[in-house]
Amino acid sequence: MKSLVVSTVVAVLAATTAGVPAMAQKSGGTLKMIHRDNAPSGSIHEEATNSVTEPFMGVFNNLVMFDQTKHINSAETIVPDLAKSWEWDATKTKLTFKLHEGVKWHDGKPFTSADVKCTFDLVLGKAKDRWRKNPRAVWYHNLQDVTVNGPNEATLVLANPQPGFINLLASGYTPIYPCHVNSQTMRTDPIGTGPFKFAEWKRNEKMRFVKNPDYFKKGLPYLDAIEWTIIPSRSTRMLAFSAGEHDVTFPNDVVVPLLKDIKATAPNAICDLHPSNVSTNLIVNREKAPFDNPKVRQAMDMAIDRDAFITILSEGKNDKAGAMLPPPEGQWGISKEDLAKIPGYGSGADIEKARNEARKIMEGLGYTAEKPLQIKVSTRDIAVYRDPAVILIDQLKGIHIAGELEVVDTSIWHAKVARKDYIVGLNLTGVGVDDPDSNLVENYTCKSERNYTQYCNEEVDKAIFAQSRETDPAKRKAMVIDIQKKLIEDVARPIIFYGRVATCWHPHVKGLVPHHNSIYNGSRYEQVWLDK
Amino acid sequence: MAAYLIRRFLLMILTLFGMSILIFVMLRLVPGNISDILFDAAGMVNPADKARLEAELGLDQPIIVQYWSWIKGLLTGDLGYAYVSEKPAIDEILPRIPVTAKLAGLALFFSVVIGVPLGVISAVKQDSALDYVLRVVSLSGLSLPSFWLGLLILMGFVHYFGWIPIYTDKPSSFWHEVGLLSIPALAVGFRASALIMRLTRSSMLEVLRQDYIRTARAKGASNASVNYNHALRNAVLPVITIIGIEAAFLIGGLIVTETVFNIPGVARFLVEAIRWRDYPIVQNLVMFIAVVTVVVNFLVDMAYVVLDPRIKYED
Numbered sequence A: 001m002k003s004l005v006v007s008t009v010v011a012v013l014a015a016t017t018a019g020v021p022a023m024a025q026k027s028g029g030t031l032k033m034i035h036r037d038n039a040p041s042g043s044i045h046e047e048a049t050n051s052v053t054e055p056f057m058g059v060f061n062n063l064v065m066f067d068q069t070k071h072i073n074s075a076e077t078i079v080p081d082l083a084k085s086w087e088w089d090a091t092k093t094k095l096t097f098k099l100h101e102g103v104k105w106h107d108g109k110p111f112t113s114a115d116v117k118c119t120f121d122l123v124l125g126k127a128k129d130r131w132r133k134n135p136r137a138v139w140y141h142n143l144q145d146v147t148v149n150g151p152n153e154a155t156l157v158l159a160n161p162q163p164g165f166i167n168l169l170a171s172g173y174t175p176i177y178p179c180h181v182n183s184q185t186m187r188t189d190p191i192g193t194g195p196f197k198f199a200e201w202k203r204n205e206k207m208r209f210v211k212n213p214d215y216f217k218k219g220l221p222y223l224d225a226i227e228w229t230i231i232p233s234r235s236t237r238m239l240a241f242s243a244g245e246h247d248v249t250f251p252n253d254v255v256v257p258l259l260k261d262i263k264a265t266a267p268n269a270i271c272d273l274h275p276s277n278v279s280t281n282l283i284v285n286r287e288k289a290p291f292d293n294p295k296v297r298q299a300m301d302m303a304i305d306r307d308a309f310i311t312i313l314s315e316g317k318n319d320k321a322g323a324m325l326p327p328p329e330g331q332w333g334i335s336k337e338d339l340a341k342i343p344g345y346g347s348g349a350d351i352e353k354a355r356n357e358a359r360k361i362m363e364g365l366g367y368t369a370e371k372p373l374q375i376k377v378s379t380r381d382i383a384v385y386r387d388p389a390v391i392l393i394d395q396l397k398g399i400h401i402a403g404e405l406e407v408v409d410t411s412i413w414h415a416k417v418a419r420k421d422y423i424v425g426l427n428l429t430g431v432g433v434d435d436p437d438s439n440l441v442e443n444y445t446c447k448s449e450r451n452y453t454q455y456c457n458e459e460v461d462k463a464i465f466a467q468s469r470e471t472d473p474a475k476r477k478a479m480v481i482d483i484q485k486k487l488i489e490d491v492a493r494p495i496i497f498y499g500r501v502a503t504c505w506h507p508h509v510k511g512l513v514p515h516h517n518s519i520y521n522g523s524r525y526e527q528v529w530l531d532k
Numbered sequence B: 001m002a003a004y005l006i007r008r009f010l011l012m013i014l015t016l017f018g019m020s021i022l023i024f025v026m027l028r029l030v031p032g033n034i035s036d037i038l039f040d041a042a043g044m045v046n047p048a049d050k051a052r053l054e055a056e057l058g059l060d061q062p063i064i065v066q067y068w069s070w071i072k073g074l075l076t077g078d079l080g081y082a083y084v085s086e087k088p089a090i091d092e093i094l095p096r097i098p099v100t101a102k103l104a105g106l107a108l109f110f111s112v113v114i115g116v117p118l119g120v121i122s123a124v125k126q127d128s129a130l131d132y133v134l135r136v137v138s139l140s141g142l143s144l145p146s147f148w149l150g151l152l153i154l155m156g157f158v159h160y161f162g163w164i165p166i167y168t169d170k171p172s173s174f175w176h177e178v179g180l181l182s183i184p185a186l187a188v189g190f191r192a193s194a195l196i197m198r199l200t201r202s203s204m205l206e207v208l209r210q211d212y213i214r215t216a217r218a219k220g221a222s223n224a225s226v227n228y229n230h231a232l233r234n235a236v237l238p239v240i241t242i243i244g245i246e247a248a249f250l251i252g253g254l255i256v257t258e259t260v261f262n263i264p265g266v267a268r269f270l271v272e273a274i275r276w277r278d279y280p281i282v283q284n285l286v287m288f289i290a291v292v293t294v295v296v297n298f299l300v301d302m303a304y305v306v307l308d309p310r311i312k313y314e315d
Helices: A012-017 A050-059 A113-123 A165-169 A183-188 A234-242 A256-265 A294-303 A306-314 A336-340 A349-364 A383-397 A410-418 A436-444 A458-469 A473-489 B002-029 B034-041 B047-056 B063-075 B089-124 B129-143 B146-161 B174-208 B211-218 B223-252 B255-260 B266-275 B279-307
Strands: A005-009 A030-035 A064-066 A078-080 A083-088 A094-099 A143-148 A153-158 A196-202 A206-211 A225-230 A270-284 A373-380 A401-408 A424-430 A495-505
Touching: A030 A050, A030 A234, A050 A196, A050 A206, A050 A225, A078 A083, A094 A113, A113 A143, A113 A153, A153 A165, A165 A436, A196 A225, A234 A256, A234 B146, A234 B255, A256 A270, A256 A495, A270 A294, A270 A383, A294 A349, A294 A383, A306 A383, A306 A495, A373 A383, A373 A410, A383 A401, A383 A424, A401 A410, A410 B034, A436 A458, A436 A473, A458 A473, B002 B063, B002 B279, B034 B047, B063 B279, B089 B129, B089 B174, B089 B223, B089 B255, B089 B266, B089 B279, B129 B174, B146 B174, B146 B255, B174 B223, B174 B255, B211 B223, B223 B279, B255 B266, B266 B279
Parallel strands: A030 A225, A373 A401, A373 A424
Antiparallel strands: A005 A083, A064 A078, A083 A094, A094 A153, A143 A153, A196 A206, A206 A225, A270 A424, A270 A495
16 A cells, blocks of 8 residues: 555545635525537537536536636646545556545436446447447547446556546546436436536527535535526627626637627626637648648748737737647646747747748749649638638738638538548637647547547657656656647647637626636536625 | 319428428438537547447438438328437427417518508608608618617617517516517518518509599598508508518528527527438428418418409319
8 A cells, every 4th residue: 555656635625615715605596607509418428519518517526626716727726526535556557536425316326436437438438328429538548447346436447657647537528427327318318416407408598407405515506506598699698698687608708809898898797818728720631732742731830920810819819839728827838938939930020031931932842922822721610710711811822822711511520621621721629628638649649539630640649648658747748848849840730829718707606717728627616606 | 262272272282292302302412411510519530430320310211211201200290309409309399489480470560560551651652751761761671681680779778778688588478578579570570561661652652543543532532541441452462462471481581580689489490400400300390381381372362362352263
């Protein structure tokens, strides 16, 4: 036992309320939230959108979670959830969780370690039941098995050490599911152990979640219910919030230009502008000529004036970055100073210099202003995709690339990209957890189903898995920085910017703490209360 | 008349059969199906899982088999299961129909109540200042997109009253619902009333020049009697046709209004279902709209007989 490394043992109740301002919380009331669309289902494991995690995270518990009262998700802000404590063995490949006793599912059945095993068996495709989709299977490429020792202890067995593994478990994307409920029911009428029970879902109208009176964290949640009104029109959503019809906007829905409107129409509203950890990026089909030539890809990347994108789209608020979210909110990103040294990522004269170089490359390949390279720039038919695509087309003109916007029906976007039926595309990528084991493994490794551009570089693959195994945090960070530089050099999926968005709420809503380095992990709402 | 009615009924059945084929085929010509969209929503591609889902939903069956399965279900009242919600399609569709029907009915009511009298006034007062004002109003109604007008109305309410007239909760009473639906109905009805007003005006102007109108005046009939008993009754036939077309259009044409005012009706639901390629919802809903259109057209034809004694449908 001496060789065991005890990572964290924190008192549950203290952790869940830490950081909330010293004010007596009031129980009761219904939190009125706005939802932007109809979630595809209520099964978090099967989906990859905050349209699902936002309303449904409160139905479930994880083994551990990111502290809901702190803005930053990191190894240091992980707190217990269904697990009271956890520890790594000496080889750092076995992670054992001691579970809370007496926890019940919303249908009254007891929660046990068997449910933990069932959940991860489903993730690994070992269970009899199957999910329709399993978008984060790649997160668990290193998970071999789950063993149980009695009803209150479960051990996750990894093939190799993976210090970032616990961060993945803390994500809103990693709830524990019940063994006794089938996957179809989990999509339509999910059952969890969480602070809120799923009560009603009228598509196109509303979703309602009511307080779980048997919640194992005594005294929580404070709210009696959370009601989500589905309002697809963004203008109507903003007006409904300003009119006081709702307590909170759809989380992370308020873009910079709209923030001014909210401030004007609801001056008392509290708005928190923060990084979304969603990047706007360029994808290039490296199998189609002339983009099979690394020089052309390089020229494109160098031609991008990231400052212009950021100024036009967010009044200067968005961030330039490598593959990972940049500091200070991002834990693994390249620093602003280091980034500025990379051609194409600087400002002012640096941009012009990079662009001149890019133009020379293109001219060397025979393209001129009179005889430009004609391409289609494909993107989804959504404003947040279309707007930067238009700016991109304008910027590419500067290096003799004449782009024509091809707006693709949003329903077939990923399938089209996966078929490589595009030349150049403008894409958005949301990152579930600010950890390389989420972002880099998901989006840049050869076998990931989420790597729909099918970028594959064995050297980068090896480096990504090597950083995943590295237990020294400083060494790991250095490796991650090197990988990001390699990805930039490879023009793997050049990041144009990481966006910033806001969540707004009226002052009577207390205890709401938006997370600042992911939009997928902070919607448990068990600590939120109404001061009415 | 009986033979005519039977003939019309059979024609309606034939039209609906043709519609069913069109709806079914056109829906499948749209790129992508539910499995594409579900996987797209998850930002992933897995051909094996996608094929498994298509088989589960019967999308791997030949198109004829899929069509027959739908029609068989339709005739027996089984509309199938919605792909996205995984609930019976009938349970998804039925509760939304009354919402849209009430909104469409109210919009139609406003458009007739506003459009017909103003059209008559405009014709009777031809080339007067009032006529010019009404013509400008009707042109505005035709040229203002209803989503823009809807947003302006919402902004006005928020700015001046600090309240937004959108549908966020189930209305507590009949009058509450009428109140909630009146504002969007006015926004939609404004366009339809403009159309009705212009048509009533031109139709009235034509009738007012007829000899029998002059005769009525010569006999000493009052202006009101001439305008409403003699002229309007004869001018109203084309207006009835337009009202019929508008009524059918409104059932499916309220998409933008339902979206802006957040009304949970069938029009918005239909668009959402198309976005998800939720075939059981889309094909059954479009079929329902087709039935409404065919029936309304039939009723309009029947209304001609009542309104104009000269019209008779021969056996």
